[in-house]
Amino acid sequence: MHVDPERPVVRVSQGAQDVDDRGDPVSPDGTDHRLALTFDAFDARHHTLWLRYAHTQVGSRAAAETVVDATCARLLEHWPHVLTQESVARYAWALLKEEVAWWLDDHDRESALVDTAAFHAAVRKLLNHEQRDQFDLLQREIGLYRAIARLPERQYDVVVLRHVLQVPDEEVAEYMGIEVATVRSHVRHARRRLAKDLDVRETEAEE
Structure with missing residues:
Protein backbone atom coordinates (compact mmCIF):
# COMPACT_ATOMS: atom_id res chain seq x y z
CA MET A 1 0.00 0.00 0.00
CA HIS A 2 1.32 3.46 -0.90
CA VAL A 3 1.17 6.16 1.71
CA ASP A 4 2.36 9.75 1.73
CA PRO A 5 6.05 9.60 2.76
CA GLU A 6 6.12 13.17 4.06
CA ARG A 7 5.78 13.65 7.80
CA PRO A 8 3.04 16.23 8.47
CA VAL A 9 2.90 19.00 11.05
CA VAL A 10 2.21 17.32 14.37
CA ARG A 11 -1.33 17.63 15.65
CA VAL A 12 -2.45 16.00 18.81
CA SER A 13 -5.73 15.01 20.36
CA GLN A 14 -6.14 16.22 23.93
CA GLY A 15 -9.11 14.29 25.23
CA ALA A 16 -11.82 14.82 22.64
CA GLN A 17 -10.61 18.27 21.56
CA ASP A 18 -8.48 18.48 18.41
CA VAL A 19 -5.92 21.29 18.57
CA ASP A 20 -3.16 22.47 16.29
CA ASP A 21 0.49 22.78 17.40
CA ARG A 22 -0.14 26.30 18.75
CA GLY A 23 -2.83 24.97 21.10
CA ASP A 24 -5.71 26.78 19.34
CA PRO A 25 -9.04 24.95 18.83
CA VAL A 26 -9.96 24.29 15.21
CA SER A 27 -13.29 24.10 13.38
CA PRO A 28 -15.74 25.64 15.85
CA ASP A 29 -18.61 23.87 14.04
CA GLY A 30 -17.54 20.69 15.82
CA THR A 31 -16.38 18.72 12.76
CA ASP A 32 -12.86 18.29 14.07
CA HIS A 33 -14.23 17.45 17.49
CA ARG A 34 -16.15 14.52 16.01
CA LEU A 35 -13.18 13.44 13.90
CA ALA A 36 -10.99 13.49 17.00
CA LEU A 37 -13.47 11.22 18.76
CA THR A 38 -13.35 8.68 15.93
CA PHE A 39 -9.56 8.82 15.95
CA ASP A 40 -9.43 8.38 19.72
CA ALA A 41 -11.63 5.27 19.44
CA PHE A 42 -9.47 3.81 16.68
CA ASP A 43 -6.27 4.61 18.57
CA ALA A 44 -7.60 3.08 21.80
CA ARG A 45 -8.24 -0.19 19.99
CA HIS A 46 -4.84 -0.49 18.29
CA HIS A 47 -2.34 1.56 20.33
CA THR A 48 -1.11 -1.23 22.60
CA LEU A 49 -0.35 -3.60 19.74
CA TRP A 50 1.38 -0.82 17.79
CA LEU A 51 3.62 -0.24 20.81
CA ARG A 52 4.35 -3.94 21.22
CA TYR A 53 5.25 -4.33 17.54
CA ALA A 54 7.39 -1.18 17.51
CA HIS A 55 9.19 -2.42 20.63
CA THR A 56 10.19 -5.65 18.87
CA GLN A 57 11.71 -3.57 16.08
CA VAL A 58 13.39 -0.63 17.84
CA GLY A 59 14.35 -2.35 21.09
CA SER A 60 13.12 -0.01 23.83
CA ARG A 61 9.85 1.26 25.23
CA ALA A 62 10.87 4.91 24.86
CA ALA A 63 11.84 4.49 21.20
CA ALA A 64 8.64 2.54 20.53
CA GLU A 65 6.57 5.36 22.02
CA THR A 66 8.39 7.86 19.79
CA VAL A 67 7.59 5.77 16.71
CA VAL A 68 3.94 5.27 17.64
CA ASP A 69 3.48 8.95 18.55
CA ALA A 70 4.81 9.93 15.11
CA THR A 71 2.46 7.42 13.48
CA CYS A 72 -0.51 8.81 15.41
CA ALA A 73 0.42 12.36 14.44
CA ARG A 74 0.43 11.44 10.75
CA LEU A 75 -2.85 9.59 11.04
CA LEU A 76 -4.58 12.43 12.87
CA GLU A 77 -3.23 15.09 10.51
CA HIS A 78 -4.87 13.34 7.55
CA TRP A 79 -7.67 11.55 9.40
CA PRO A 80 -10.50 12.50 6.97
CA HIS A 81 -8.42 11.05 4.11
CA VAL A 82 -7.52 7.98 6.18
CA LEU A 83 -11.21 7.29 6.79
CA THR A 84 -11.76 7.00 3.03
CA GLN A 85 -9.36 4.07 2.76
CA GLU A 86 -10.63 0.58 2.08
CA SER A 87 -9.00 -0.60 5.32
CA VAL A 88 -8.09 1.99 7.94
CA ALA A 89 -6.25 -0.62 10.02
CA ARG A 90 -4.14 -1.64 7.04
CA TYR A 91 -3.35 1.98 6.16
CA ALA A 92 -2.30 2.67 9.76
CA TRP A 93 -0.15 -0.47 9.78
CA ALA A 94 1.66 0.74 6.66
CA LEU A 95 2.33 4.11 8.31
CA LEU A 96 3.61 2.42 11.46
CA LYS A 97 6.04 0.32 9.44
CA GLU A 98 7.26 3.44 7.63
CA GLU A 99 7.92 5.16 10.94
CA VAL A 100 9.78 2.08 12.21
CA ALA A 101 11.91 2.05 9.05
CA TRP A 102 12.63 5.78 9.36
CA TRP A 103 13.60 5.42 13.03
CA LEU A 104 15.96 2.53 12.31
CA ASP A 105 17.51 4.42 9.41
CA ASP A 106 17.87 7.63 11.44
CA HIS A 107 19.65 5.71 14.22
CA ASP A 108 21.66 3.48 11.84
CA ARG A 109 20.24 0.30 13.36
CA GLU A 110 18.82 -3.02 12.23
CA SER A 111 15.59 -4.47 13.60
CA ALA A 112 15.98 -5.38 17.27
Whole structure:
Protein backbone atom coordinates (compact mmCIF):
# COMPACT_ATOMS: atom_id res chain seq x y z
CA MET A 1 0.00 0.00 0.00
CA HIS A 2 1.32 3.46 -0.90
CA VAL A 3 1.17 6.16 1.71
CA ASP A 4 2.36 9.75 1.73
CA PRO A 5 6.05 9.60 2.76
CA GLU A 6 6.12 13.17 4.06
CA ARG A 7 5.78 13.65 7.80
CA PRO A 8 3.04 16.23 8.47
CA VAL A 9 2.90 19.00 11.05
CA VAL A 10 2.21 17.32 14.37
CA ARG A 11 -1.33 17.63 15.65
CA VAL A 12 -2.45 16.00 18.81
CA SER A 13 -5.73 15.01 20.36
CA GLN A 14 -6.14 16.22 23.93
CA GLY A 15 -9.11 14.29 25.23
CA ALA A 16 -11.82 14.82 22.64
CA GLN A 17 -10.61 18.27 21.56
CA ASP A 18 -8.48 18.48 18.41
CA VAL A 19 -5.92 21.29 18.57
CA ASP A 20 -3.16 22.47 16.29
CA ASP A 21 0.49 22.78 17.40
CA ARG A 22 -0.14 26.30 18.75
CA GLY A 23 -2.83 24.97 21.10
CA ASP A 24 -5.71 26.78 19.34
CA PRO A 25 -9.04 24.95 18.83
CA VAL A 26 -9.96 24.29 15.21
CA SER A 27 -13.29 24.10 13.38
CA PRO A 28 -15.74 25.64 15.85
CA ASP A 29 -18.61 23.87 14.04
CA GLY A 30 -17.54 20.69 15.82
CA THR A 31 -16.38 18.72 12.76
CA ASP A 32 -12.86 18.29 14.07
CA HIS A 33 -14.23 17.45 17.49
CA ARG A 34 -16.15 14.52 16.01
CA LEU A 35 -13.18 13.44 13.90
CA ALA A 36 -10.99 13.49 17.00
CA LEU A 37 -13.47 11.22 18.76
CA THR A 38 -13.35 8.68 15.93
CA PHE A 39 -9.56 8.82 15.95
CA ASP A 40 -9.43 8.38 19.72
CA ALA A 41 -11.63 5.27 19.44
CA PHE A 42 -9.47 3.81 16.68
CA ASP A 43 -6.27 4.61 18.57
CA ALA A 44 -7.60 3.08 21.80
CA ARG A 45 -8.24 -0.19 19.99
CA HIS A 46 -4.84 -0.49 18.29
CA HIS A 47 -2.34 1.56 20.33
CA THR A 48 -1.11 -1.23 22.60
CA LEU A 49 -0.35 -3.60 19.74
CA TRP A 50 1.38 -0.82 17.79
CA LEU A 51 3.62 -0.24 20.81
CA ARG A 52 4.35 -3.94 21.22
CA TYR A 53 5.25 -4.33 17.54
CA ALA A 54 7.39 -1.18 17.51
CA HIS A 55 9.19 -2.42 20.63
CA THR A 56 10.19 -5.65 18.87
CA GLN A 57 11.71 -3.57 16.08
CA VAL A 58 13.39 -0.63 17.84
CA GLY A 59 14.35 -2.35 21.09
CA SER A 60 13.12 -0.01 23.83
CA ARG A 61 9.85 1.26 25.23
CA ALA A 62 10.87 4.91 24.86
CA ALA A 63 11.84 4.49 21.20
CA ALA A 64 8.64 2.54 20.53
CA GLU A 65 6.57 5.36 22.02
CA THR A 66 8.39 7.86 19.79
CA VAL A 67 7.59 5.77 16.71
CA VAL A 68 3.94 5.27 17.64
CA ASP A 69 3.48 8.95 18.55
CA ALA A 70 4.81 9.93 15.11
CA THR A 71 2.46 7.42 13.48
CA CYS A 72 -0.51 8.81 15.41
CA ALA A 73 0.42 12.36 14.44
CA ARG A 74 0.43 11.44 10.75
CA LEU A 75 -2.85 9.59 11.04
CA LEU A 76 -4.58 12.43 12.87
CA GLU A 77 -3.23 15.09 10.51
CA HIS A 78 -4.87 13.34 7.55
CA TRP A 79 -7.67 11.55 9.40
CA PRO A 80 -10.50 12.50 6.97
CA HIS A 81 -8.42 11.05 4.11
CA VAL A 82 -7.52 7.98 6.18
CA LEU A 83 -11.21 7.29 6.79
CA THR A 84 -11.76 7.00 3.03
CA GLN A 85 -9.36 4.07 2.76
CA GLU A 86 -10.63 0.58 2.08
CA SER A 87 -9.00 -0.60 5.32
CA VAL A 88 -8.09 1.99 7.94
CA ALA A 89 -6.25 -0.62 10.02
CA ARG A 90 -4.14 -1.64 7.04
CA TYR A 91 -3.35 1.98 6.16
CA ALA A 92 -2.30 2.67 9.76
CA TRP A 93 -0.15 -0.47 9.78
CA ALA A 94 1.66 0.74 6.66
CA LEU A 95 2.33 4.11 8.31
CA LEU A 96 3.61 2.42 11.46
CA LYS A 97 6.04 0.32 9.44
CA GLU A 98 7.26 3.44 7.63
CA GLU A 99 7.92 5.16 10.94
CA VAL A 100 9.78 2.08 12.21
CA ALA A 101 11.91 2.05 9.05
CA TRP A 102 12.63 5.78 9.36
CA TRP A 103 13.60 5.42 13.03
CA LEU A 104 15.96 2.53 12.31
CA ASP A 105 17.51 4.42 9.41
CA ASP A 106 17.87 7.63 11.44
CA HIS A 107 19.65 5.71 14.22
CA ASP A 108 21.66 3.48 11.84
CA ARG A 109 20.24 0.30 13.36
CA GLU A 110 18.82 -3.02 12.23
CA SER A 111 15.59 -4.47 13.60
CA ALA A 112 15.98 -5.38 17.27
CA LEU A 113 13.78 -8.48 16.98
CA VAL A 114 16.61 -10.88 17.77
CA ASP A 115 17.59 -8.97 20.88
CA THR A 116 14.06 -8.61 22.23
CA ALA A 117 11.62 -11.37 21.27
CA ALA A 118 14.27 -14.10 21.07
CA PHE A 119 15.68 -13.36 24.49
CA HIS A 120 12.35 -13.14 26.28
CA ALA A 121 10.92 -16.23 24.60
CA ALA A 122 14.03 -18.22 25.46
CA VAL A 123 13.99 -17.06 29.07
CA ARG A 124 10.31 -17.99 29.42
CA LYS A 125 11.08 -21.50 28.21
CA LEU A 126 14.10 -21.78 30.46
CA LEU A 127 11.99 -20.80 33.46
CA ASN A 128 8.96 -22.95 32.62
CA HIS A 129 10.54 -26.19 31.43
CA GLU A 130 13.42 -28.38 32.53
CA GLN A 131 15.97 -28.67 29.76
CA ARG A 132 19.03 -30.87 29.52
CA ASP A 133 21.03 -28.31 27.62
CA GLN A 134 19.81 -24.79 28.36
CA PHE A 135 22.57 -23.17 26.33
CA ASP A 136 21.54 -25.20 23.28
CA LEU A 137 17.91 -24.08 23.77
CA LEU A 138 18.96 -20.43 23.84
CA GLN A 139 21.05 -20.85 20.72
CA ARG A 140 18.18 -22.53 18.85
CA GLU A 141 15.72 -19.84 19.93
CA ILE A 142 18.00 -17.04 18.76
CA GLY A 143 18.63 -18.92 15.51
CA LEU A 144 14.88 -19.17 14.93
CA TYR A 145 14.34 -15.44 15.34
CA ARG A 146 17.25 -14.62 13.08
CA ALA A 147 15.65 -16.88 10.48
CA ILE A 148 12.32 -15.08 10.99
CA ALA A 149 14.10 -11.78 10.34
CA ARG A 150 15.15 -13.13 6.92
CA LEU A 151 11.59 -14.02 5.82
CA PRO A 152 9.88 -12.10 2.98
CA GLU A 153 8.03 -9.04 4.31
CA ARG A 154 4.50 -10.46 4.29
CA GLN A 155 5.56 -13.73 5.92
CA TYR A 156 7.64 -11.79 8.45
CA ASP A 157 4.70 -9.59 9.46
CA VAL A 158 2.38 -12.57 9.85
CA VAL A 159 4.87 -14.55 11.92
CA VAL A 160 5.75 -11.62 14.19
CA LEU A 161 2.10 -10.70 14.76
CA ARG A 162 0.79 -14.25 15.12
CA HIS A 163 3.62 -16.02 16.94
CA VAL A 164 5.74 -13.35 18.62
CA LEU A 165 2.90 -11.03 19.68
CA GLN A 166 0.21 -13.76 19.88
CA VAL A 167 -2.35 -11.85 17.77
CA PRO A 168 -5.35 -13.95 16.59
CA ASP A 169 -5.55 -14.76 12.87
CA GLU A 170 -8.60 -12.54 12.39
CA GLU A 171 -6.78 -9.50 13.75
CA VAL A 172 -3.65 -10.26 11.71
CA ALA A 173 -5.86 -10.34 8.61
CA GLU A 174 -7.38 -6.98 9.56
CA TYR A 175 -4.01 -5.30 10.06
CA MET A 176 -2.60 -6.61 6.81
CA GLY A 177 -5.76 -6.21 4.73
CA ILE A 178 -5.87 -9.88 3.70
CA GLU A 179 -8.14 -12.88 4.24
CA VAL A 180 -7.73 -15.20 7.24
CA ALA A 181 -6.99 -18.04 4.80
CA THR A 182 -4.14 -15.96 3.37
CA VAL A 183 -2.73 -15.42 6.86
CA ARG A 184 -2.64 -19.18 7.37
CA SER A 185 -1.12 -19.68 3.93
CA HIS A 186 1.67 -17.22 4.82
CA VAL A 187 2.26 -19.16 8.04
CA ARG A 188 2.57 -22.46 6.15
CA HIS A 189 5.03 -20.99 3.66
CA ALA A 190 7.01 -19.35 6.46
CA ARG A 191 7.22 -22.64 8.35
CA ARG A 192 8.58 -24.44 5.29
CA ARG A 193 11.12 -21.69 4.72
CA LEU A 194 12.18 -21.64 8.38
CA ALA A 195 12.47 -25.44 8.52
CA LYS A 196 14.73 -25.37 5.46
CA ASP A 197 16.76 -22.42 6.77
CA LEU A 198 17.26 -24.05 10.19
CA ASP A 199 17.78 -27.53 8.70
CA VAL A 200 15.09 -29.12 10.86
CA ARG A 201 12.07 -31.31 10.12
CA GLU A 202 9.04 -29.17 9.32
CA THR A 203 7.05 -30.73 12.16
CA GLU A 204 9.49 -29.09 14.59
CA ALA A 205 8.47 -25.70 13.19
CA GLU A 206 4.81 -26.29 14.02
CA GLU A 207 3.04 -24.46 16.85
